[in-house]
Every structure is written in C-alpha cells, then in structure tokens.
Amino acid sequence: MNKDLYLVRHGQTIFNLKRIIQGWSDSPLTQLGCDQAARAGMFLRARGIEPDHAYTSTLHRTEQTIANLWPGLAYERLDGLREWFFGDFEAERVMLMPERPWRDFYRQFGGEGQM
DSSP states (O other), rough: OOOOOOOOOOOOOOOHHHOOTTTTSOBOOOOOHHHHHHHHHHHHHHHTTOOOOEEEOSHHHHHHHHHHHHHHHHHEEEEEGGGOOOOOTTTTTTGOOOOSSSTTTTGGGTTOOOO
C-alpha cells in the first residue's frame, strides 16, 4: 500500500511580521497566517487530498496551522518536528543572522548545526 506524505509549513506568525528569529521560540499565527493555512487546506481538498492523520511539533503555531488547515483532523504532537534551535539568537532580530548555508554557525551559541 502506498502512502503519501504532505509537508506544510506554518502560516505567518507575529515573529515573522516583526522579523524576529523564532526557531524553538513560539509565536502565534497572525490572522493572515490562519487564513494562509485555511487556503492551503482548501487547495489540498480541491485536489482530493484528505489525510487521515497529521503530525505537528509541540509549538502552538503548528497546532494553529493544522486546526485551520484541516479542522477536526486528528493529529499527534512530536517534539522532534521542531525547526532549528538558534541558541542565543532565539527571539533576536533576523538581521543578525548570517547568510545561508548556516552549517554549524549556531552551535557556538548553544544552537543546532547541520552535522
């Protein structure tokens, strides 16, 4: 039996709007972020995509996204589905981030790296 996997990123958050690094820092969705998730759900349903289960990280913004994407869908919260942890850069201004690729840059600040 074949299974399809669909990956959906959360909608716009308050930190996105304010250009703040969020990583593991939680920031709620804006109204636009909720609307983006709802539109993504409509897009997928229009193509006959109706999942039977979903997974989110433990961050509130991902739960808000799934609730707007597929209202009422069962989902499981998993710690391992988080974004990068940026260490001391968490909740700082995006303008402080170096250019990509980041590789192991954030490890020296208590964050994660690619290796």
